[in-house]
């Protein structure tokens with residue numbers, strides 16, 4: 397039915413939902429963007445920055461007349477927020493989220509409602525930064541980026557079309573896949589690199605001479621570790637929310653790291669060069685997917 401919603405409610409207006417609000421308002425896609433959250437101060441700031449038209453701390457007020465509800469809260473808050481919204485959801489409300497792992501969202505929504513609504517379309521914009529909060533939001537974040545939707549077998553086609561329409565309004569390309577496939581892919585391309593970056597910086601921070609070590613860090617270290625400045629709580633939730641796939645990715649990486657250590661130990665120049673050459677070729681050939 398409502399392929400083009402008139403009023404969108406953003407629940408948790410931080411980096412991702414704030415950027416979505418800015419972009420939707422800039423595109424003139426909807427009549428009104430309403431923010432719902434726990435504290436007035438950041439929501440007032442979201443309105444000042446132009447991410448929402450108005451805001452409320454009251455789910456009944458924020459959800460009234462909203463055709464589409466976007467959960468922009470961290471993964472760890474999905475279950476509680478869904479339980480809170482439950483009384484105010486109608487059969488026509490289309491719901492989606494932006495969480496970085498999808499299996500846990502489906503599980504938490506089911507736990508909160510007792511079932512997974514046919515009008516809930518799990519989603520994940522493959523775009524972000526290491527910063528959090530609405531202050532870090534910007535309208536072009538999703539321009540030319542990909543958004544993965546993971547509708548279940550029961551998800552309404554109309555609801556999926558509505559969510560797809562929303563992301564296309566802000567310049568994103570929408571791809572659909574299963575929850576399991578999403579979680580396996582993203583464990584490798586996003587969750588593993590974040591673990592490695594956090595792990596490397598943590599290891600370094602425990603070295604007694606880390607102040608001196610960091611003095612000699614430059615572009616390579618900066619590029620490799622930028623994402624270690626991301627929100628620790630958000631990444632804790634992601635790693636635990638996608639535990640199995642993250643563990644598989646880590647196990648594969650550990651094996652390969654061990655093999656690399658053996659090559660260095662054996663001073664195997666050809667072996668090392670072959671690994672580096674293959675990695676360079678792969679990265680260079682696929683740069684168009686992840687270059688901004």
Ligand SMILES: NC(=O)c1ccc[n+]([C@@H]2O[C@H](COP(=O)([O-])OP(=O)(O)OC[C@H]3O[C@@H](n4cnc5c(N)ncnc54)[C@H](O)[C@@H]3O)[C@@H](O)[C@H]2O)c1
Pocket residue numbers: 407408409410411412413432433434438468469470471473476477494495496497520521522523524525526527528529530627630634
């Ligand atoms: N940061 C990224 O690069 C990125 C990219 C893609 C997807 N995501 C996903 O998007 C989601 C949000 O990430 P973000 O970077 O926008 O985080 P953020 O911290 O910038 O925003 C989260 C917002 O939710 C609010 N919030 C937290 N708990 C709440 C609750 N119980 N009720 C109401 N509001 C609550 C916070 O106040 C904040 O405004 C996460 O699930 C994350 O996995 C993040």
Ligand SMILES: O=C(O)C(=O)C[C@]1(C(=O)O)C=C[C@@H](O)C=C1
Pocket residue numbers: 495496521522523524525526527585586587623626
């Ligand atoms: O560019 C960054 O800082 C990001 O971490 C963005 C990034 C990622 O590429 O891993 C992080 C989490 C997501 O769910 C999607 C995108």
